[in-house]
Amino acid sequence: MRYRLPGGRLLFDDLDLSVLEGESLVLLGPSGVGKSTLLRLLAGLEEPAGGELRLGSQAGGDGRAHSYGVVFQKPLLYPWLSVRENVALGGRFRALRGRVDTAHVDELLEHFGIAELADARTDQISGGQAQRVAVVRAAATRPEILLLDEPFSALDPVTRAESQRWLVGVTAELGVTTVMVTHDVDEALVVGSRIALLGSTGRVQDHWINPAHGTTDSDPDLRASILASYRTA
16 A cells, blocks of 8 residues: 655655454554554545555455544544533434444443433543543444543553553444554553554554453563564554
8 A cells, every 4th residue: 555645755655554353453654754644544544546455354354344433632522512422422423323322322421431421511531531531432333342532541651551441441342343543552561462663664564462461461572572673664
């Protein structure tokens, strides 16, 4: 796959990426290598200049359309609506009608520990709580694939660490394929069952399997290997 920026610069050149069903893939890399752009390409918000990017259980993709939920760096909640109303928002769109209902929304809020916030306005909750609401709102549409663009980057370190572990639990229980963007190696080691490093070459520079994801007990040799590659990305 190839992708050019509006000014004409080639950002991705012969980029080859597979997202496997049920995995939690973290796209890791320094600023400017196109991590967020790649996420938008996955979501269908941008079109490649050449080639294609197919998702499926096999490396070549399965040829069918997939449903997506997207969570951005900012939660983008409507402050005049309650938490429950924000989570239920997807049901207002024709393409998602029938995929979101009140019972499902309340079940998600309860199951993922934010039921006590259901009737609160979103300008009355913390940043960490707002990002959790944004994740649950995306999950409420029953997507097959959840795309996250550095959703915890603005949080303090303690809240960020708690939110990372919470996210791993949520996505595992939902059984949803997850692709998350970050520039933080330690965050990648918590969230990602597989980590792909994007470099300035416009390609995937390296990737690793991470069996200890969801915990803070990362393999020090794996961390050292990722850091060494990151420095040359």
